[in-house]
Amino acid sequence: MRKVCIGVAMAAVTLLLAVSSGLAYKVPDEIVIKRPKGNTPLSAWVTEVKFPHGMHAVKNACESCHHKESDKTLGEFVPCSQCHKSDDPDDPTGFFRAWHTEAAPSCLGCHTTRRTQGKDNPVGCTTACHKP
Ligand code: HEC
Ligand code: HEC
Numbered sequence: 001m002r003k004v005c006i007g008v009a010m011a012a013v014t015l016l017l018a019v020s021s022g023l024a025y026k027v028p029d030e031i032v033i034k035r036p037k038g039n040t041p042l043s044a045w046v047t048e049v050k051f052p053h054g055m056h057a058v059k060n061a062c063e064s065c066h067h068k069e070s071d072k073t074l075g076e077f078v079p080c081s082q083c084h085k086s087d088d089p090d091d092p093t094g095f096f097r098a099w100h101t102e103a104a105p106s107c108l109g110c111h112t113t114r115r116t117q118g119k120d121n122p123v124g125c126t127t128a129c130h131k132p
């Protein structure tokens with residue numbers, strides 16, 4: 001019984017920390033995703049992507065995308081491209097796969113999964129993201 005009470009108290013503390021650090025950080029609204037220096041696009045039609053970040057941050061948990069955030073790094077929210085740099089399309093830590101795997105946290109992964117659940121969000125390469 002005693003153990004259970006301690007567990008509950010600790011959960012409450014963690015939640016408070018999460019809430020206060022969430023408030024301390026500015027959540028960007030619109031982001032233009034920057035290609036890391038020296039990283040070549042796979043095709044000529046691949047344009048820069050404007051990402052409505054604020055809207056996503058309201059509709060999805062931060063960690064559903066910022067998958068390396070943990071209790072230890074809470075509130076750092078480093079850009080994905082700080083780690084996902086290489087232009088090898090098969091590299092799980094590369095730039096391409098961060099946005100295009102079959103499941104979240106990639107953009108296309110989350111959007112296609114939601115589509116199969118009958119939900120509405122864009123999935124077209126040049127209509128949703130890489131607009132001409
Ligand atoms: C749908 C995915 C998604 C969700 C949900 C999300 N983010 Fe992001 N966030 C991103 C992407 C993508 C970037 C841009 C990364 C890049 O340019 O490499 C970003 C960038 C940021 C940045 C700027 C980092 C920098 O220094 O350039 C901050 C701060 C941030 N997010 C905080 C948050 C917080 C806080 C939440 C939750 C309230 C959140 N994000 C929810 C995907 C998301
Ligand atoms: C601190 C470094 C780091 C940051 C920041 C980071 N990632 Fe990752 N990511 C990794 C590593 C390392 C892997 C390889 C698998 C693992 O360790 O989780 C990975 C794997 C992935 C995968 C799976 C790739 C595959 O081929 O299966 C996706 C998708 C992904 N990250 C998207 C993102 C997105 C989107 C962001 C930003 C919102 C982001 N990552 C931020 C390091 C990072």
Ligand code: HEC
Nearest residue numbers: 049051059060064065104105106107110111120121128129
């Ligand atoms: C965890 C799931 C998830 C991830 C990851 C995700 N999205 Fe979304 N996206 C959504 C949802 C949910 C919507 C809103 C659907 C609605 O309510 O209309 C959306 C909508 C959009 C829209 C349409 C906005 C509008 O005004 O109609 C664009 C563009 C978009 N996302 C781009 C991206 C990009 C670029 C990334 C990756 C950097 C990304 N998304 C990652 C869930 C996600």
